[in-house]
Amino acid sequence: MTQAESNRAYAPVQMEVHGPVLLVTINHPPVNALGLPVRQGLAAAADRLEQDPSIAAMLIVGGGGNFVGGADIREFGKPRQPPFVRDICARLEGASKLVVAAIQGAALGGGLELALSAHYRLAVDGARLGLPEVLLGLLPGSGGTQRLPRLIGVSAALDLMLTGRHIGAEEALALGLVDRIGKGGDAAKAGLTYVEELLRAKTAPRPTRSAGAVRGDEQDLNALAVARETQRKRSPLLLSPHLIVDAVEASVRDSFDDAMVFEQRVFQQCVDSPQRAGLIHAFFSERQATKVPEADRGKARPIEQVGVVGGGTMGAGIAVAALNADLRVTLLERDAGSLARGVERIENVYADLVAKGRMTPEGRDAVLHRLTSSTEYAALGDSDLVIEAVFEDMAIKHAVFMELDRVCKPGALLATNTSYLDIDEIAARTSRPQDVIGLHFFAPAHVMRLLEVVVPRLASADAVATAFAFARRLKKVAVRAGVCDGFIGNRILSVYRRAADYMIEDGASPYEIDEALRSFGYPMGPLQVSDLSGGDIGWATRKRQAATRDPKQRYVQIADRIAERGWFGQKTGRGWYLYRDGARVGQPDPEVLAIVDEERKRAGITPRPFKPEEILRRYLAAMINEGANVVHEGIALRPLDVDVVFVHGFGFPRFRGGPMFYADSQGLGSILADIETFAKEDPAFWRPSPLLVELVREGRNFASLNTALA
Ligand code: NAI
Numbered sequence: 140m141t142q143a144e145s146n147r148a149y150a151p152v153q154m155e156v157h158g159p160v161l162l163v164t165i166n167h168p169p170v171n172a173l174g175l176p177v178r179q180g181l182a183a184a185a186d187r188l189e190q191d192p193s194i195a196a197m198l199i200v201g202g203g204g205n206f207v208g209g210a211d212i213r214e215f216g217k218p219r220q221p222p223f224v225r226d227i228c229a230r231l232e233g234a235s236k237l238v239v240a241a242i243q244g245a246a247l248g249g250g251l252e253l254a255l256s257a258h259y260r261l262a263v264d265g266a267r268l269g270l271p272e273v274l275l276g277l278l279p280g281s282g283g284t285q286r287l288p289r290l291i292g293v294s295a296a297l298d299l300m301l302t303g304r305h306i307g308a309e310e311a312l313a314l315g316l317v318d319r320i321g322k323g324g325d326a327a328k329a330g331l332t333y334v335e336e337l338l339r340a341k342t343a344p345r346p347t348r349s350a351g352a353v354r355g356d357e358q359d360l361n362a363l364a365v366a367r368e369t370q371r372k373r374s375p376l377l378l379s380p381h382l383i384v385d386a387v388e389a390s391v392r393d394s395f396d397d398a399m400v401f402e403q404r405v406f407q408q409c410v411d412s413p414q415r416a417g418l419i420h421a422f423f424s425e426r427q428a429t430k431v432p433e434a435d436r437g438k439a440r441p442i443e444q445v446g447v448v449g450g451g452t453m454g455a456g457i458a459v460a461a462l463n464a465d466l467r468v469t470l471l472e473r474d475a476g477s478l479a480r481g482v483e484r485i486e487n488v489y490a491d492l493v494a495k496g497r498m499t500p501e502g503r504d505a506v507l508h509r510l511t512s513s514t515e516y517a518a519l520g521d522s523d524l525v526i527e528a529v530f531e532d533m534a535i536k537h538a539v540f541m542e543l544d545r546v547c548k549p550g551a552l553l554a555t556n557t558s559y560l561d562i563d564e565i566a567a568r569t570s571r572p573q574d575v576i577g578l579h580f581f582a583p584a585h586v587m588r589l590l591e592v593v594v595p596r597l598a599s600a601d602a603v604a605t606a607f608a609f610a611r612r613l614k615k616v617a618v619r620a621g622v623c624d625g626f627i628g629n630r631i632l633s634v635y636r637r638a639a640d641y642m643i644e645d646g647a648s649p650y651e652i653d654e655a656l657r658s659f660g661y662p663m664g665p666l667q668v669s670d671l672s673g674g675d676i677g678w679a680t681r682k683r684q685a686a687t688r689d690p691k692q693r694y695v696q697i698a699d700r701i702a703e704r705g706w707f708g709q710k711t712g713r714g715w716y717l718y719r720d721g722a723r724v725g726q727p728d729p730e731v732l733a734i735v736d737e738e739r740k741r742a743g744i745t746p747r748p749f750k751p752e753e754i755l756r757r758y759l760a761a762m763i764n765e766g767a768n769v770v771h772e773g774i775a776l777r778p779l780d781v782d783v784v785f786v787h788g789f790g791f792p793r794f795r796g797g798p799m800f801y802a803d804s805q806g807l808g809s810i811l812a813d814i815e816t817f818a819k820e821d822p823a824f825w826r827p828s829p830l831l832v833e834l835v836r837e838g839r840n841f842a843s844l845n846t847a848l849a
Contacts, residue, residue, distance in 0.1 A: 152180020153202075154187060159195035160334050161188055162327060170208025171201045173224055173249045177211075181253075182222045185230045188238070196237035196338055198330045199257060206242040206266070206326070207250025215419065224249045225281040225399075228256035232346045237337060241321065241330025242266045247305070252279055255286040258345040260317040261333050262308035263326050268316060271303035275422060276379050276415035276794060280406030284386035285348070285398050291315050292352040293387055294362035300383045301366060315352070348395040355391045363388050376660050377794055379409045413804060417796035421786050424779040424797065427845070429607055431592075431619045431776065437600030439608035440550060443467060446522035448539055450481015450512075453556055454528035456584030459488050462506050463585060464613045469519060470512040473529075482512050488585065516546045524609060526578055528556040536560060537568050544569040552605050554578040558629055559680070562595045562622050572597035576606050579626055581788045582672065589788035590615040591626050616787045621774040628784045630774070631765040637824065638761035639665055640695035644739055646746030647754055649715050650727045655754035660792025666715040668790070669698075670708030670725060674715075678702035693824065697738045701731060760813045760825075763802040767828035770799075770844065778841035803840040811835045 151167040151174075163184045165171040181199075188197045201207055210224075231238045231253075240246075240257035246268045254260050254268075262268065270279045270287070278284055279300065288296035291314045299306070311317040321329025353359065363384060370380045382405040389398040409415055445461045447454050448471045458468045462485075470485070472478035489506060492498035511518070519525050525547060527539050536555060543553050553575045555565055566575035577593025590613070592606045603619070610617035620626040625633055639652050653664020669677060678699060688694065701714060708714030709723065716725020739746055766781040775781050782797020795801045802810050811831055818825035834840060 150180060151176040152184060154184055156194070157331055158335075159193070159338060160331060161191070161194045161197045162331065163197055163199045164202045164327070165199070165207060166202035168203055170205050170245060171203065171250070172208050172211040172213075173253070174211030174214060175220055177207075178222050178224060178227060181227045182230070185227065185234070188234055188236055194236065196239065196334050197231075197234070198327070198334050199238070199240045199253070200327045200330055201243060201246075201250075205244035205250075206240070206246040207253055208245045209248030209250055209271075223281070224252060225403075228252060228282050232256040232258075232348060234344060237334065237342060237344055239330060239334050239337065241326040241333070242268065242308075242317065243324070243326035245305075248272055248279065249281055252281040252283040252286070255283060255290065255347055258347075259319075259333070259337060259342075261319045261321045261326070261330055262311055262317040263321040263324050263329055264308055265324065266308045266311070266317075267305040268307075268311050269303060269305035270300050271305070273301060273379050273383060274303040274418065276377075276412060276418035277409045278379050278383045278386060278402075278406055280402060280409075282348075282399060282402070284383060284402045285390050285395060286350075287316075288353050288387050288390045289350040289395075290347050290352055293359040293391065296390075297362060297366045297384065297387055300387070301370070301380050353390050359391050363391070376792070378412050378414050382409060414794040417792075417794045417800060417804075420779075420796040420800045421782065421793045424783050424800075424845075425616050425787075427777075428616070428618045428780050428783045429611075431603065431607065433594070433600040433603035434607060437602070437604030439604040440523065440552065440601060442523040442552075442605065442609055442612070444469070444522045444524075446471060446519035446525035446547075448472075448519075448525060448527045448543070449529035450478065450484060451528065452484075452582060453580060453584055454526075455481055455484035455488070456582065456586075457526055457528055457556065457580055458485050458510065459585035460580070460613050460615075462509055465509075466612070467509045468511070469522060470510065471516065471519060472512070472514055475514060478512050478514055482510070485510065516542045519543065520546050520548060522547060522551055524552040524554060524605070526554045526556055528580075531558060531560065533560055533564070536565055540565055540568050540575070544571060550574065552576060552602055552609075554606070556580055559625050562593055563597070566595045566597055573599040574602050576602050577620070577622070577626070578606060578609075579620070579628075581628075587788065588614070588616045589628075589784060590617045591620045591628060591784065591788075592617050593620045593622060593626050595622050616783060618780045618783050619776055620780075620784075621772070623769075623772070623774050627769055627775050627781060628788050631762055631769060631781070631785075632789065634765040635758055635761040636665060637693075637695075638757050640697065641693065641821070641824070642749055642754060642757060643697060643735060644695045644742060644744055645749070646739075646744075647749035648727075648732060649735070651749060651751070652754055652758075655751040656758065658751060659755055659759075660795060661790050663790065667725070670714035670716055670718075672708070673710060674698065674702045674707040678707075691823065693821065695738070695742075697735055700734050700738060756813050757817060759798065759801070760810055760817065762798045763810055764814055764825075764828050764831060766798050766802075767830040767834075767841075770841075771828060771830035777845045779845045799841040803842050807831060807835050807840055 153164045155162045167177050238257045239259045240254040242262040246254050251268050270283050272278050295314050308320045312320055366384050386402050386405055389401040444467045446469045447458045450470050450472050458470055461468050470481050472481050489503040493500055493503050525543055529535050529539055555577055562577045566572035576598050579591035579593055581587035581589050590610045594603055607617050643649055649666045653666050656664045706713045709718050712718050717728040718725045769775045770778055778799035782799050785791035786793050786797050814825050814827050
């Protein structure tokens with residue numbers, strides 16, 4: 140290879156002439172993101188197209204299996220340098236010669252916007268097209284909000300941009316987003332054939348800006364109104380979905396050029412918003428959380444056969460999650476009746492999918508074919524992983540693990556789904572503590588994406604690596620946690636729930652607490668959540684903890700008074716709220732307020748008013764302070780791990796990044812000052828975390844600890 144050839148081979152954008160066609164290949168691993176060198180290469184290709192009289196058309200493809208994965212994340216947060224994608228798009232669209240994009244793999248974000256500026260588009264099987272900017276608090280800012288509706292119509296464009304979902308080649312063809320599907324999987328080959336065909340037919344350039352799918356009629360206006368209303372209900376606090384609707388409205392109202400100016404303005408508004416920073420933090424943290432010390436040292440063992448012990452709420456959900464990941468599952472229960480109920484729980488999930496038309500009966504049968512069930516431990520002998528989800532009782536867990544130790548093959552990973560119990564102690568009951576780990580799922584286990592991987596003292600690096608690989612297979616967001624009461628999530632929850640209980644006893648109504656948290660961006664307040672999951676669960680935990688509770692600790696009995704009446708929430712028709720006639724949304728209950736009043740009197744408390752802001756400050760300060768403790772003790776590796784747990788397991792508003800990111804955005808000094816103020820009334824509860832104190836003293840933030848293991 141000559142030097143010139145080798146330079147060309149490594150150029151991020153390569154040009155090759157095939158007869159009258161300039162084949163432009165973007166080659167910028169890993170996903171051909173539109174970084175500066177790619178943009179420069181594309182601008183050079185546009186020059187060549189205009190200037191070279193022997194060229195009649197341009198075909199753009201991506202090398203290495205993808206078209207273009209999107210913007211270059213390495214440029215995030217830095218000043219952007221020209222040429223910009225939007226300018227390249229304008230040049231290609233305005234070219235007097237034919238421009239065609241042939242899509243293979245991902246054409247996402249700016250990648251799809253680039254393809255939209257071509258005159259014709261082809262996608263091969265396996266292509267994934269989408270505009271996921273909304274998920275990062277952004278909107279397509281290189282003409283996507285204008286070209287997409289003009290190409291596929293207002294309603295379909297709103298759907299793609301507001302959900303950020305990816306679509307395949309077939310759906311793209313049906314929507315008119317691509318003009319043809321190329322067979323055989325080779326985009327360059329299929330694309331060249333297509334371009335030659337278009338040239339033979341003397342096809343003229345067809346700028347998307349002039350495409351006619353935006354009609355401005357009643358249907359378009361209706362689609363805009365519906366989208367606006369849906370966003371108002373679903374995400375009233377989010378900026379970018381609202382601005383996406385505004386931008387599409389501009390496509391109906393304004394000329395293309397005016398609407399492009401508008402798009403630029405609202406795009407910048409998104410870039411400047413703290414929401415974008417929060418969403419990007421959440422996005423990167425999920426990936427970062429899988430970087431754990433054991434991942435490099437350990438080797439993941441293959442998992443195909445999974446045993447689940449206990450087919451209750453969690454066990455059944457875990458079995459479904461594993462079945463959905465194409466694994467074989469054996470469910471074990473303590474007796475035939477419980478086993479039948481467990482299997483039925485699993486079958487019901489699929490029956491529901493079939494009833495809703497989201498699965499075919501054949502599809503369901505194929506999945507259930509991979510499920511076996513037994514009451515005999517011997518049935519778990521060939522399992523690569525066994526997950527225990529029996530009652531939360533140490534004696535029962537011990538007995539189960541001793542059986543597992545007896546029957547499981549060497550090297551099988553033995554996991555417990557315990558919420559609070561000491562996994563070191565469980566591991567110690569086996570002859571193979573190196574293979575015992577916690578896999579803490581969240582209910583419903585087949586829906587919630589969070590999985591805490593709880594690592595006991597003696598667990599091997601292989602065991603941890605296997606657990607993370609398993610989480611990936613289940614498409615879960617995995618976070619490493621150390622052993623303590625409640626691990627990361629439930630431990631922190633128990634502290635800020637106490638802060639909420641104290642506020643209720645001191646004068647805030649339960650409904651004010653929920654309202655304050657919804658206004659912060661939670662989909663539900665903590666008491667609504669308690670009603671949804673069942674007040675009996677927390678009550679049972681409190682009763683269990685009663686014996687070991689420090690008698691000096693302030694204990695609010697209001698929740699117990701409610702539970703004692705059998706008011707467990709939605710399932711019993713009342714809890715903190717009243718659910719009349721099976722209603723899913725509860726109404727404030729005057730009798731609950733009377734119970735609260737009575738309890739205040741009994742505790743000798745004169746109620747005082749709480750403003751929503753104070754409710755938030757106390758609730759979040761308690762959460763952040765315990766989050767700092769959890770990091771300080773090494774239960775969480777980094778603050779970002781706490782953020783991921785709360786965004787994915789506890790409804791913390793994703794656009795705020797997570798509690799630790801939020802704390803940084805407020806300034807740790809102000810959080811510490813709040814805690815010190817609250818400590819004056821209850822020094823036992825409000826004890827500043829040593830880590831928080833240290834960071835404030837050194838003028839650092841939580842983010843400075845996130846990079847330690849990056
Ligand atoms: P559950 O009461 O719904 O189910 C427990 C199941 O285990 C029952 O079906 C029971 O028959 C079975 N079982 C009991 N002893 C057994 C034995 N010796 N051998 C085989 N099966 C046995 O309980 P749930 O809610 O599913 O909880 C299970 C575990 O998951 C507990 O450790 C709990 O702390 C934990 N967990 C619960 C969450 C929740 O939201 N419910 C969330 C995360 C963890």
